[in-house]
């Protein structure tokens with residue numbers, strides 16, 4: 001049995017200014033910490049392989065200091081002799097910055113669709129990695145796979161790795177479900193066989209898909225480990241973490257035996273919607289509301305149209321342990 005640590009959507013650089021202009025609690029360090037925590041089982045030698053399913057970064061061109069924050073923990077795992085495979089996501093525009101920082105014989109980045117072969121814990125393993133592609137429907141994925149050299153029939157474990165939405169994936173506070181028929185969604189019927197599983201990033205809610213919404217079984221299960229912290233308020237009720245997969249080697253690319261979702265620490269997220277419009281009313285209201293919350297809360301204040309609350313006024317009543325952001329309604333243009 002092979003133990004694989006799957007993590008993804010680490011979004012390093014989200015709310016992580018290098019030289020902050022104002023002193024307030026930023027959320028960026030939470031993501032850096034959770035990346036390190038997620039990799040701890042690998043550092044301890046408890047897994048045979050580590051796979052990052054993309055969106056390593058929140059933005060495509062981070063400064064080198066930020067790149068190091070993301071890469072150092074991954075390189076540290078490689079230095080213990082465990083292979084680390086990474087497929088770039090849409091947030092890094094399908095390519096990872098500063099490739100020399102990841103130059104290590106145990107690290108492989110899928111800059112283009114390709115097969116990676118290795119020997120892991122005595123098993124011959126083959127991973128087909130596909131970096132994010134705007135087009136990920138059945139035709140596109142079939143075409144991508146057809147362009148590659150054929151699968152190695154003697155591999156004990158075959159895995160498909162991507163950064164894409166699959167039909168039936170569910171996200172957000174309203175349980176939005178991705179449906180087939182869009183060019184950026186892989187229909188369940190197009191999930192290829194002969195793989196133990198399709199492992200993917202992109203969908204921030206952890207989930208395992210085995211059949212279409214209509215009940216037609218996939219050829220292989222699809223595993224999303226989810227993001228390591230909440231990148232948006234629509235994830236506010238979701239647990240966050242990484243996954244440990246147990247894969248049985250065998251004919252036909254092996255079999256996914258078990259998926260263990262492991263929680264990482266997250267901070268509670270709250271949305272406040274004040275009715276007031278005047279700054280001093282808003283500040284007083286906010287002061288009272290924030291006192292009711294746990295000290296490390298992440299707070300989003302949604303102001304009404306025409307409301308006035310300066311960042312400074314909000315900061316004055318925000319405890320240093322909280323992260324607070326105010327949002328003004330988008331101005332409607334035309335009808």
Ligand SMILES: [Mn+2]
Nearest residue numbers: 009055091202
């Ligand atoms: Mn993402």
